[in-house]
Amino acid sequence: MNYALVTGGSRGIGRAICIQLARQGFNIIINYSSNKQAAEEAKSAVEAEGQQAELIPFNVADREASRKAMEDWFAQNPDKKVEVLVNNAGIRKDNLMIWMKDEEWDDVLDISLGGFYNVTKSVLPEMVKAKKGKIVNVVSLSGLKGLPGQTNYSAAKAAVIGATKALAQEVARRNISVNAVAPGFIKTEMTEDIDEKEFKGIIPMRRFGSAEEVASVVGFLASDASSYITGETISINGGLY
Numbered sequence: 001m002n003y004a005l006v007t008g009g010s011r012g013i014g015r016a017i018c019i020q021l022a023r024q025g026f027n028i029i030i031n032y033s034s035n036k037q038a039a040e041e042a043k044s045a046v047e048a049e050g051q052q053a054e055l056i057p058f059n060v061a062d063r064e065a066s067r068k069a070m071e072d073w074f075a076q077n078p079d080k081k082v083e084v085l086v087n088n089a090g091i092r093k094d095n096l097m098i099w100m101k102d103e104e105w106d107d108v109l110d111i112s113l114g115g116f117y118n119v120t121k122s123v124l125p126e127m128v129k130a131k132k133g134k135i136v137n138v139v140s141l142s143g144l145k146g147l148p149g150q151t152n153y154s155a156a157k158a159a160v161i162g163a164t165k166a167l168a169q170e171v172a173r174r175n176i177s178v179n180a181v182a183p184g185f186i187k188t189e190m191t192e193d194i195d196e197k198e199f200k201g202i203i204p205m206r207r208f209g210s211a212e213e214v215a216s217v218v219g220f221l222a223s224d225a226s227s228y229i230t231g232e233t234i235s236i237n238g239g240l241y
Helices: 012-023 036-047 064-078 101-132 142-146 151-174 196-202 211-221
Strands: 002-006 027-032 053-057 081-087 133-138 174-182 234-235
Touching: 002 012, 012 027, 012 036, 012 133, 012 211, 027 036, 027 142, 036 053, 053 064, 053 174, 064 101, 081 101, 101 133, 101 151, 101 174, 133 151, 133 211, 142 151, 142 174, 142 234, 174 211, 211 234
Parallel strands: 002 027, 002 081, 027 053, 081 133, 133 174, 174 234
Antiparallel strands: none
């Protein structure tokens, strides 16, 4: 049985990705950190698409917890394969660098960049063994252009873009692709504090994007239709660069 693991899969873009991949025929492992109710709702949404869903709670920033959770899952499910990994978990803690608290820097880097390492390192050996896999990293416009007030977030996402390019070259011979999607301003709980009216004027398409629009590109990268694409970062930003 083939599974897709989505980190931070209970809400927003992550939830939309879970549903999209379920529509494409994957069973879904939904990782979440603390909001069990949202995770249960995402599970129900996946099951409504006719696929199986499992919840796997751990904080991706916690290396030991991440490794143990995945080791236990593989041990308990020897007949199942994680064919797709979507590293989506991330947080924003915006502040100007001059006023940034150490924990605002550490927390954002630990989840986005540390989480990418912790979870990918736990899943990659099984993909290499199977000689098949798709890894999709959710990065950001912030990691490509840099955004003031987001030195921490820009640094974390830019680092994952670099890692995407490097890892893609390491595992290409094993039939594993590694790509990233870089959303711009997307309507989710994470951007509720951003005034769309104020910012949409700088977006050529004059609107924020939807989580589903991001999920559809992730779905493409997780499918056989993208079989000759690796090491790429696809922007989903309404023309804002």
